[in-house]
Amino acid sequence: MRDNIEPDDVRLVGGGSRCAGGVEWYDQGEWRIVGADDWDQRDVAAVVCRQLGCGSTVSVLTGNTTRGKNIICSGSEPSLRDCYRMYDLLPGLTVICSDLLVQPDIFLTDPMGGVFRGHQGPEMFRGYNFTITCSTQPQYPGGSFLLTFTGSNRTQTQPAVNHSAAFLFPAADDSHQGNYRCVYDNYVFSHNFSSESELLSLTITGN
Known part of the structure; x- marks a missing residue:
């Protein structure tokens, strides 16, 4: 028996991310394609992105030749189950949500201990070299990492190679103390997306 718990009854498939792809919902023991009228597509997409915890709608289109159950939403519903289901079938929806990219990781390493x-x-x-590495799960090729530093207005950018980038700091001094964050940017589905890591707070100490 399948537990009917949100958001497990809705998914986006075929887009390379849990926040992009064709809309399907779990009904009566199987996954069914979701369709919508032209005037209702963005409302349905808004509900799907909200239910999946994927932010807001970036794009919605009907490119799926397979027809799906017509869903009608106002856009404010917490889940698709709260929308109306019609008997007619319409072309399946493809939705892209704003939180497309997974959160990148940030970590610090030092070869000198x-x-x-x-x-x-x-x-x-002080005086030791260190490296801050940004990485992300393989979702899409390409992209770049921006390393931001709150101690000043300095930022550094490197292309993502094998889904990561390393920023080398030759000798630690007081100017390196502060908060660092990795921002991963990528151009996917004709839109720019970004995702930020958690903050890494670094303290400089010693003589």
Whole structure:
């Protein structure tokens, strides 16, 4: 017996991400394609993106030649099950949501052993070199990583190679203390998408 728990009764398939693809919903023991009238497509897409926790709608289109159950939403419903289901069949919807890219990871490494774990996060001895690496799960080829630093207005950008990028800092000093964040940017489905990592707070210590 399948548990009828949101958002497990809705999915986007064929888009390379859980937040993009053809809309399907689980009904009466099987996955069924979702269709909508032209005037109702964006409302249905808004509900799907919200239910999946995928942000807002970036794009919605009917490119699926397979026809699906007509769904009518106002756009404010928390899930598709709260929308109307009609008997007629319409071309299946393809939806792209704003939270397309998974959250990238950020981590710090040092070949000289100059970093240690402090109470507030990693601490680095002055004069030691260190590397901050940004990485993401393989979803789409290409893209780039922007490393932002709150201690100043400095930013660095590198292309994503094998879904990661390494930023080398030759000698730690007080100017490197602050919060770092990786921002992954990629151009997919004719739109620019970005996703931010958690903050990495670095403290510089020692003589």
